[in-house]
Amino acid sequence: MNNYQGEVRKRSQNLLIVEGNHEKNVLFWLIFKCFPEININMDEIWIYGTNIYQLYNDIVKQYGIRWAEENDDIDLPFVISKKQYPDKLRYKEDFTNIILVFDYERHDTNFSEQKILDMQKHFTDATDMGKLYINYPMIESYKHLCKFPDRDYGERKIRVSLQPGKEYKLLVDRETELGFQVDFPHKINDLLAAHYNVNNIEDRKKCCNDILNISDTTGMDDIIYSILQDVVDDSNVLTAKYQLTDWVNKQHYVHKKQTYWDYMRCVFCQIILHNICKANRIMSGLYQIPEDMYKECFDRLDLTEILKEQNLASKDNERGFIWVLNTCVFFIAEYNFNLVVDK
Amino acid sequence: MLKKFTLRNYKNFKDEIYIDFNNIAGYQFSTDCINNGIISKMLIYGRNATGKTNLGKALMDIYVIMFGGRIYMDTGVFLNADSKADSATFSYEFEFENNMLKYEYSRFFNQELKNEKLIIDGKTIFMCNFERAEFYFDNLDYINAETAIIERYLQSVDIEDDTEEIQEPKLPFLRWLTSNVALNSDSILIKLSNYVRSMTMITAGNMMLRLSRRINEGFFETLEDSDRLKDLEDFLNEMGIECRLVLKKLPDGQRELYFLHEKLVPFYETASSGTLVLVDLYRRFISRSWTPSFIYLDEFDAFYHYEMAEKVINYFKKKYSKCQIIMTSHNTNLMTNRLMRPDCLFILSRSGTLTALCNATPRELREGHNLEKMYISGEFEKYE
Numbered sequence: 001m002n003n004y005q006g007e008v009r010k011r012s013q014n015l016l017i018v019e020g021n022h023e024k025n026v027l028f029w030l031i032f033k034c035f036p037e038i039n040i041n042m043d044e045i046w047i048y049g050t051n052i053y054q055l056y057n058d059i060v061k062q063y064g065i066r067w068a069e070e071n072d073d074i075d076l077p078f079v080i081s082k083k084q085y086p087d088k089l090r091y092k093e094d095f096t097n098i099i100l101v102f103d104y105e106r107h108d109t110n111f112s113e114q115k116i117l118d119m120q121k122h123f124t125d126a127t128d129m130g131k132l133y134i135n136y137p138m139i140e141s142y143k144h145l146c147k148f149p150d151r152d153y154g155e156r157k158i159r160v161s162l163q164p165g166k167e168y169k170l171l172v173d174r175e176t177e178l179g180f181q182v183d184f185p186h187k188i189n190d191l192l193a194a195h196y197n198v199n200n201i202e203d204r205k206k207c208c209n210d211i212l213n214i215s216d217t218t219g220m221d222d223i224i225y226s227i228l229q230d231v232v233d234d235s236n237v238l239t240a241k242y243q244l245t246d247w248v249n250k251q252h253y254v255h256k257k258q259t260y261w262d263y264m265r266c267v268f269c270q271i272i273l274h275n276i277c278k279a280n281r282i283m284s285g286l287y288q289i290p291e292d293m294y295k296e297c298f299d300r301l302d303l304t305e306i307l308k309e310q311n312l313a314s315k316d317n318e319r320g321f322i323w324v325l326n327t328c329v330f331f332i333a334e335y336n337f338n339l340v341v342d343k
Numbered sequence: 344m345l346k347k348f349t350l351r352n353y354k355n356f357k358d359e360i361y362i363d364f365n366n367i368a369g370y371q372f373s374t375d376c377i378n379n380g381i382i383s384k385m386l387i388y389g390r391n392a393t394g395k396t397n398l399g400k401a402l403m404d405i406y407v408i409m410f411g412g413r414i415y416m417d418t419g420v421f422l423n424a425d426s427k428a429d430s431a432t433f434s435y436e437f438e439f440e441n442n443m444l445k446y447e448y449s450r451f452f453n454q455e456l457k458n459e460k461l462i463i464d465g466k467t468i469f470m471c472n473f474e475r476a477e478f479y480f481d482n483l484d485y486i487n488a489e490t491a492i493i494e495r496y497l498q499s500v501d502i503e504d505d506t507e508e509i510q511e512p513k514l515p516f517l518r519w520l521t522s523n524v525a526l527n528s529d530s531i532l533i534k535l536s537n538y539v540r541s542m543t544m545i546t547a548g549n550m551m552l553r554l555s556r557r558i559n560e561g562f563f564e565t566l567e568d569s570d571r572l573k574d575l576e577d578f579l580n581e582m583g584i585e586c587r588l589v590l591k592k593l594p595d596g597q598r599e600l601y602f603l604h605e606k607l608v609p610f611y612e613t614a615s616s617g618t619l620v621l622v623d624l625y626r627r628f629i630s631r632s633w634t635p636s637f638i639y640l641d642e643f644d645a646f647y648h649y650e651m652a653e654k655v656i657n658y659f660k661k662k663y664s665k666c667q668i669i670m671t672s673h674n675t676n677l678m679t680n681r682l683m684r685p686d687c688l689f690i691l692s693r694s695g696t697l698t699a700l701c702n703a704t705p706r707e708l709r710e711g712h713n714l715e716k717m718y719i720s721g722e723f724e725k726y727e
Contacts, residue, residue: 011719012720012721012722012724013720013722036703039705052513092716092720093720094714095720096717096720096722125711125712125713127706127712127713127717128712128713128716162520163414227584335705335706335707337707338707
């Protein structure tokens with residue numbers, strides 16, 4: 001044993017700043033599972049729940065009211081750790097990704113066009129200060145596709161008066177093509193927990209993962225049986241096998257010889273491309289983009305311009321509207337556009 | 344131009360390591376780091392003791408093979424200390440006006456040649472295996488060298504000689520060929536020879552700058568020309584060292600350089616480390632009218648302020664736009680797309696791999712990315 005070692009510095013950390021549970025437990029969990037190249041393990045990610053105005057105030061507290069005008073180099077891990085764990089400060093120098101995901105929330109009593117614009121203008125790089133993705137009107141917009149391809153997505157908007165958020169969620173649930181697919185892993189997880197008493201979280205995780213990795217219907221029941229036999233009671237294991245085999249059988253992906261993850265990866269690529277087209281629609285009026293122009297269009301997108309457009313469109317409480325647009329899925333395209341276009 | 348260099352079993356490099364100057368990505372910025380589709384300005388980072396200096400020495404090995412001499416002769420342990428292989432292998436691939444030339448050789452622990460091989464445009468020109476005394480010279484006519492009197496050469500490397508006399512090191516056939524055959528001036532071997540002759544390496548660490556008075560004597564002589572002294576002064580000022588210089592001839596005939604103040608201050612006794620290194624760079628490159636083909640600047644900015652480091656790079660880019668320059672540094676401030684680009688910035692790892700930043704992360708690197716911050720936060724951790 002020597003005493004040369006000082007404090008060990010842990011690099012390559014990731015920070016996800018979000019508003020609610022859906023962002024972290026459902027959407028980003030699924031994104032990182034479907035795109036393992038991005039190399040972020042959900043279990044090791046630092047998640048901070050807040051809203052955009054609270055975060056704005058936290059920044060003001062450390063850097064002063066003029067941080068935006070003065071173009072301060074904001075260190076979010078520092079700002080947040082200073083507030084949460086003042087004894088264990090963290091710095092952005094140790095973070096490879098800082099992602100901020102917030103809802104537009106026009107109806108929030110704290111809503112301020114200036115503050116939200118300041119945030120959008122300054123948080124533009126996930127590898128540096130952090131990147132802000134605002135979803136319009138809410139995170140759920142990533143599911144707001146009714147079919148593939150969805151030509152009507154270009155003009156899809158909601159009235160400003162549609163509130164609270166619950167209303168929009170209900171609307172998406174009614175119209176979406178994707179709800180069941182996104183929820184599928186969680187349905188399996190809940191089934192194993194509630195009906196088959198698989199109480200160990202790790203066991204359950206592994207079971208779900210193995211079941212979702214199945215990409216062929218031949219011999220599927222045997223495979224599911226072998227996945228379940230060690231974790232489900234003998235008295236229940238057969239019923240569980242039949243039920244899960246039935247569930248998986250009803251999914252399209254397994255008949256196309258894909259795993260759930262492969263399938264959802266393709267779905268995400270579609271979601272991203274639809275939203276690139278939509279962003280282009282908002283910025284320049286054009287929704288249909290030729291396939292070979294996707295990357296060029298994507299590189300031209302300007303989230304600040306989009307925010308300005310949205311602010312303008314939604315100004316009037318009665319007649320105003322919000323373009324449905326999900327920007328946080330752009331994280332994947334930004335990481336590496338080949339992830340989106342490679343078959 | 345050197346297109347690719349491959350090395351195995353040399354010093355700390357047990358496994359194969361290569362530098363592929365050809366492997367560029369399509370960035371539209373810092374295009375002055377590329378010349379004719381080949382990397383011409385490269386910057387290598389790496390933790391201490393990963394072999395940045397050794398890599399430079401290895402690259403310069405071809406100079407020793409072709410011209411002998413002691414300048415770049417290696418001292419110390421030559422082969423990798425963990426390997427069972429009996430020799431270190433060097434391979435250089437060049438392109439000269441659309442002709443491809445590949446020269447490969449291996450050397451034993453005592454730096455004796457084990458074998459050598461020259462391939463031009465895919466054709467093996469000659470091959471010598473000194474260990475087994477096997478020689479192949481069938482295609483010398485391809486480079487118009489068929490008049491070479493091979494027997495002479497073979498006599499000189501006769502390995503049957505077991506007298507007690509200290510044996511001369513084996514003369515590489517390539518060196519013998521270039522110096523014993525009348526080659527056309529446009530011969531590819533002449534081009535190779537010119538390229539290698541103009542290769543050079545500078546290591547910051549081992550320079551005895553303050554003691555080099557004798558070397559400086561010639562330099563001082565050139566500075567007697569007041570325009571040239573002014574040029575040195577301008578260079579120093581431009582790079583960030585504000586000073587005025589004056590050269591005096593002492594009664595004993597020696598010349599001495601001074602900083603001009605109310606009283607004269609002797610230059611070499613008082614100049615700062617950074618100034619000395621910078622003046623040495625000036626003396627070796629800028630004051631001489633030669634065109635280097637390849638420069639390995641090892642820890643070139645070890646004593647420089649970050650702004651000076653940047654200025655020196657920009658100066659070299661402009662002055663030696665066609666020269667292939669490899670720099671090594673610990674100054675992460677230079678890791679920026681403003682100056683370099685992700686396919687010209689490399690990390691040498693502890694395990695002996697050399698990876699360009701653009702290949703060290705699955706992330707698509709863009710012009711706006713802050714590469715220095717990414718490096719520090721561990722984006723390229725797996726390749727460090």
